[in-house]
Amino acid sequence: MRADAVRNRRLLLEAAAAELAEHGTEVSIARIAARAGVGKGTVFRHFATKEQLVTAIFGDQLDRLAARGENLLGHADSGQALLEFMAGAVELQVADRSFCQAVTVDLRRDPQLRAASDRLVAAAESLTARARADGAARDDITGHDIVLLINAVAQATAPLGDAVPGLWRRYLGLIFDGLRPMAARPLPVPAPGSLAPP
Known part of the structure; x- marks a missing residue:
């Protein structure tokens, strides 16, 4: 995995963990992506769902x-x-x-x-x-x-x-x-x- 992909995945996991902790499982992918500073497409490249x-x-x-x-x-x-x-x-x-x-x-x-x-x-x-x-x-x-x-x-x-x-x-x-x-x-x-x- 390329260095930028590894970094994006780490940012995504950190952002998702924080959003889920604060807002529960109903939090949107858009909100997680925004917190991570990436697009929704980046989320779905790492996690299909x-x-x-x-x-x-x-x-x-x-x-x-x-x-x-x-x-x-x-x-x-x-x-x-x-x-x-x-x-x-x-x-x-x-x-x-x-x-x-x-x-x-x-x-x-x-x-x-x-x-x-x-x-x-x-x-x-x-x-x-x-x-x-x-x-x-x-x-x-x-x-x-x-x-x-x-x-x-x-x-x-x-x-x-x-x-x-x-x-x-x-x-x-x-x-x-x-x-x-x-x-x-x-x-x-x-x-x-x-x-x-x-």
């Missing part, structure tokens, strides 16, 4: 979250590591309007996103397994549970997020206390085995 562009952004976000989880595996306190992983993931979703929207659409059928999602769940499972082994998390909690709970906190607080910044921290604290083994009761339904779409 808007969905491909969103997939590239979303895949990068999942990879960054997975990498953060993998780095936290070296943390001395397994409970704190799990909490920091969850907090970082919720914070990303709260700051980026497109993230929760992208989770709910059919983009996860894309092989690149499926691989990134699997890596994220594996990181969550490794952190959760350490916390379970150390007695910092209840025995019946899985990595899939953690990923779903992260989404739950972000989506539950989204309507009040602008009015009450940081509100998500309150509900993450409540949920994390529920993950602790003290006074845990059996859960009525088992954890999901996979987050893949049907």
Whole structure:
């Protein structure tokens, strides 16, 4: 790829990430192109559809979250590591309007996103397994549970997020206390085995 094409692609991805974070998945290609300082034709030379562009952004976000989880595996306190992983993931979703929207659409059928999602769940499972082994998390909690709970906190607080910044921290604290083994009761339904779409 020529140097100018590489530069345009980088500018496009940066502009798209910023526009999606601010305005959600409904943002127009024209707006993304304008922010990147390129024409709409340049966007479509790099990404045949808007969905491909969103997939590239979303895949990068999942990879960054997975990498953060993998780095936290070296943390001395397994409970704190799990909490920091969850907090970082919720914070990303709260700051980026497109993230929760992208989770709910059919983009996860894309092989690149499926691989990134699997890596994220594996990181969550490794952190959760350490916390379970150390007695910092209840025995019946899985990595899939953690990923779903992260989404739950972000989506539950989204309507009040602008009015009450940081509100998500309150509900993450409540949920994390529920993950602790003290006074845990059996859960009525088992954890999901996979987050893949049907």
